[in-house]
Amino acid sequence: MEQSTVTNSRLGLSGLLSAVIPGLGQFVRGQRYRGVAILLGFLVMLATVVWYKNPLWYASPIAIWLWNVWDAASARQRSILLPVLFGLLAAYSIGWRVVGIDFSKADMNRARMIVRPMLRPDFIQERRERNTMWVPVQVPCAPEPPKAVREDGGKKATAIPDCGPVGETIIVSVSGMWPNTETNVVWQNPIGNSMMLGEGETSMLVLTTDENGSLTTAIRVPTTALVAAPDPTLPQLHRVYFDQYRPIGGYELSFIGNEVLKGALATVAMALIATVLAVLFAIPISFLAAHNLMSGNPVTYAIYVVVRTLLNILRSIESVIIAIVFVVIVGLGEFAGALALAVHSIAALAKLYSEVIEGIDPGPIEAIRSTGANWVQTVRYAVIPQIIPPFTAFTLYRWDINVRSATIIGFVGGGGIGFLIIELTRVNNMRGLSSVFIAIALVVVTLDYLSAKLRERLV
Amino acid sequence: MSSLFHSTLIPCPSPNWREVGVRAEWRTIMLRIQNVTKTYPNGTQALKNVSFDVKDGEFLVVIGLSGSGKSTLLRCINRLIDPTEGKIFWDNTDITIASPAELRNIRRKIGMVFQQFNLVKRSSVMTNVLSGRLGYVNPWLSLVGIWPEEEKKKALQSLERVGIADKAYNRADALSGGQQQRVGIARALMQDPKLILADEPVASLDPVLSHSILQYLEQLNKEGITVICSLHFLDLVHRYATRVVALKDGVKVFEGSAQEIDRAKFKEIYGEEAQEVRAASL
Numbered sequence: 001m002e003q004s005t006v007t008n009s010r011l012g013l014s015g016l017l018s019a020v021i022p023g024l025g026q027f028v029r030g031q032r033y034r035g036v037a038i039l040l041g042f043l044v045m046l047a048t049v050v051w052y053k054n055p056l057w058y059a060s061p062i063a064i065w066l067w068n069v070w071d072a073a074s075a076r077q078r079s080i081l082l083p084v085l086f087g088l089l090a091a092y093s094i095g096w097r098v099v100g101i102d103f104s105k106a107d108m109n110r111a112r113m114i115v116r117p118m119l120r121p122d123f124i125q126e127r128r129e130r131n132t133m134w135v136p137v138q139v140p141c142a143p144e145p146p147k148a149v150r151e152d153g154g155k156k157a158t159a160i161p162d163c164g165p166v167g168e169t170i171i172v173s174v175s176g177m178w179p180n181t182e183t184n185v186v187w188q189n190p191i192g193n194s195m196m197l198g199e200g201e202t203s204m205l206v207l208t209t210d211e212n213g214s215l216t217t218a219i220r221v222p223t224t225a226l227v228a229a230p231d232p233t234l235p236q237l238h239r240v241y242f243d244q245y246r247p248i249g250g251y252e253l254s255f256i257g258n259e260v261l262k263g264a265l266a267t268v269a270m271a272l273i274a275t276v277l278a279v280l281f282a283i284p285i286s287f288l289a290a291h292n293l294m295s296g297n298p299v300t301y302a303i304y305v306v307v308r309t310l311l312n313i314l315r316s317i318e319s320v321i322i323a324i325v326f327v328v329i330v331g332l333g334e335f336a337g338a339l340a341l342a343v344h345s346i347a348a349l350a351k352l353y354s355e356v357i358e359g360i361d362p363g364p365i366e367a368i369r370s371t372g373a374n375w376v377q378t379v380r381y382a383v384i385p386q387i388i389p390p391f392t393a394f395t396l397y398r399w400d401i402n403v404r405s406a407t408i409i410g411f412v413g414g415g416g417i418g419f420l421i422i423e424l425t426r427v428n429n430m431r432g433l434s435s436v437f438i439a440i441a442l443v444v445v446t447l448d449y450l451s452a453k454l455r456e457r458l459v
Numbered sequence: 460m461s462s463l464f465h466s467t468l469i470p471c472p473s474p475n476w477r478e479v480g481v482r483a484e485w486r487t488i489m490l491r492i493q494n495v496t497k498t499y500p501n502g503t504q505a506l507k508n509v510s511f512d513v514k515d516g517e518f519l520v521v522i523g524l525s526g527s528g529k530s531t532l533l534r535c536i537n538r539l540i541d542p543t544e545g546k547i548f549w550d551n552t553d554i555t556i557a558s559p560a561e562l563r564n565i566r567r568k569i570g571m572v573f574q575q576f577n578l579v580k581r582s583s584v585m586t587n588v589l590s591g592r593l594g595y596v597n598p599w600l601s602l603v604g605i606w607p608e609e610e611k612k613k614a615l616q617s618l619e620r621v622g623i624a625d626k627a628y629n630r631a632d633a634l635s636g637g638q639q640q641r642v643g644i645a646r647a648l649m650q651d652p653k654l655i656l657a658d659e660p661v662a663s664l665d666p667v668l669s670h671s672i673l674q675y676l677e678q679l680n681k682e683g684i685t686v687i688c689s690l691h692f693l694d695l696v697h698r699y700a701t702r703v704v705a706l707k708d709g710v711k712v713f714e715g716s717a718q719e720i721d722r723a724k725f726k727e728i729y730g731e732e733a734q735e736v737r738a739a740s741l
């Protein structure tokens with residue numbers, strides 16, 4: 001009876017201590033780890049709630065505090081399920097707010113504007129024949145401008161007046177073109193940049209020739225005609241182009257399609273070069289990182305620890321981040337990307353290789369040694385056959401991963417197809433993007449399949 | 460040094476002593492183990508002052524508990540392990556001080572068969588068997604994997620002798636345990652060995668297979684190859700051994716004929732606690 005009173009008063013005391021400082025009661029009772037954990041949990045909870053200032057969330061630290069007092073004042077330990085649940089609940093609602101989950105933000109119209117062109121990827125086009133003609137126009141006017149008339153193989157183009165400043169209206173006409181055919185009228189500045197002449201200079205001016213193959217239209221010298229000119233007051237010859245196209249049967253790669261194909265090849269090649277480079281370095285390094293080879297004496301063991309640590313650090317940095325560094329060092333392009341992929345791969349491969357080396361079966365080595373083979377023969381017949389298949393499998397797997405990384409390394413200027421994504425996004429070319437996505441998917445899936453198949457045969 | 464071999468009495472015309480009935484003590488001593496001690500770097504004394512002779516044509520069985528030093532002893536003979544002290548004589552040369560080149564020449568005359576077979580699992584059976592010949596062939600050609608036709612023929616013959624020529628181009632790990640051990644024997648045969656060291660060659664196999672493997676070794680022994688073999692089961696010892704050496708904690712505790720080992724002796728070697736475990740094999 002008396003003893004239980006003592007116990008009760010003790011429990012009361014530890015409850016009181018925990019009420020003042022959460023976890024103190026438990027700590028004093030000898031549950032050190034539990035006490036510290038409670039205090040830390042409570043403080044973190046309190047700090048987060050105060051930081052994000054939402055009165056409702058105060059429920060969570062209060063609940064933890066109450067539970068802590070209850071736990072300290074109870075003879076047996078209370079389940080930590082309750083405070084953990086409160087903590088998770090608060091963390092989740094804070095996360096909800098931080099992420100800003102808001103489905104009402106989704107704009108169906110914009111989604112449609114993007115998705116619809118994506119359904120028609122820009123990769124191949126009908127093979128077309130081009131019929132073109134141009135006429136020179138001087139901007140701005142010199143005292144004696146050249147005549148804006150040009151004849152070429154039965155075609156004739158004229159502009160009136162012969163010259164003009166930016167914004168001037170000019171009547172252009174062409175004859176001798178294909179009759180009844182859609183014709184693009186385009187401005188081209190002296191360095192070869194094209195400008196559109198349609199509404200607001202953001203769309204193509206498209207007209208149809210009459211039955212004689214002639215057309216006449218008024219255009220305005222584009223406001224951007226002189227942006228590239230070193231001296232806007234210096235008269236220079238620009239051109240007005242009349243372009244017609246007609247199908248000649250069959251299909252060909254479109255301009256974007258061509259770029260996508262080049263980008264995809266560059267990506268695979270970049271990954272390949274990076275992987276080969278990485279293998280060359282990873283093989284010797286892996287021997288230094290193999291525990292069974294290096295744990296013999298303190299010096300080699302120290303080397304082992306240093307190498308392992310460096311590899312672990314290097315491996316934890318994504319290749320895209322390493323690429324940022326290399327873009328600065330060697331400039332934009334595939335080379336920077338390949339170097340970045342190589343550095344990350346060296347670390348990853350060296351670790352995998354070293355694990356292979358650690359797993360070598362010593363049995364065959366002593367068997368081959370016992371036949372009277374010399375050292376090189378022993379390596380050739382007992383070690384190499386054991387490590388080549390897993391090395392190759394890991395290397396293929398790495399190449400596969402590198403191709404995936406190479407597709408996005410262009411985001412930071414590392415070359416490959418990722419660079420194309422940035423370019424196409426900038427000009428809002430959804431059809432082009434769509435074919436890039438398809439190309440990436442095809443490349444990745446194909447390589448994934450191939451490397452899996454090859455690896456299967458190796459094990 | 461040659462005085463060591465004064466017991467060389469008769470150069471025996473037929474290698475098949477057991478059948479001819481040449482008295483054991485007349486045969487040539489081919490191997491002399493002299494005060495061999497092995498202390499591992501961690502301080503374990505695996506062999507303590509072990510001495511015995513092996514005569515030409517013997518089927519010498521080494522017995523002893525697990526950890527008694529059998530594997531260490533066999534590996535000291537071809538110096539896969541360097542003994543700490545003592546000498547091992549082979550053909551008038553002390554193996555323990557042989558130069559690397561001499562050692563390779565000695566090793567290629569000593570075939571070895573292992574409990575775990577120790578085949579290169581991913582290589583073909585053929586390559587595994589051919590590798591037994593590495594001590595003889597041109598090292599450069601062997602490095603690029605080129606083998607003379609006659610060596611390939613020899614390898615197929617070796618495989619035929621152990622009855623698995625049809626498996627020559629299978630991967631080694633596609634074979635059953637018994638078949639793998641036969642590949643191990645074929646590999647040893649490629650060495651044209653004068654001596655075969657067999658370290659518990661049947662400990663990973665079931666009893667029926669054990670007999671088939673040991674019969675191959677017995678056959679080779681009858682054809683003149685000396686065999687030193689460590690074994691665990693008394694019935695196998697009685698059946699195959701011409702002489703027995705027993706180790707206990709690295710010390711040689713018995714040397715004599717297999718018949719001298721009865722239950723009592725076996726119990727003495729293996730200790731009281733081994734009695735039940737071994738009962739089945741007695």
Ligand SMILES: Nc1ncnc2c1ncn2[C@@H]1O[C@H](COP(=O)(O)OP(=O)(O)O)[C@@H](O)[C@H]1O
Nearest residue numbers: 499501503505524525526527528529530531532
């Ligand atoms: N590489 C090694 N390093 C240290 N001790 C070893 C090593 N190999 C074997 N030993 C020890 O030496 C003793 C004899 O081992 P071993 O020759 O393998 O015996 P057996 O083959 O009879 O089982 C054992 O106590 C074993 O633990």
Ligand SMILES: [Mg+2]
Nearest residue numbers: 529530531659
């Ligand atoms: Mg052993």
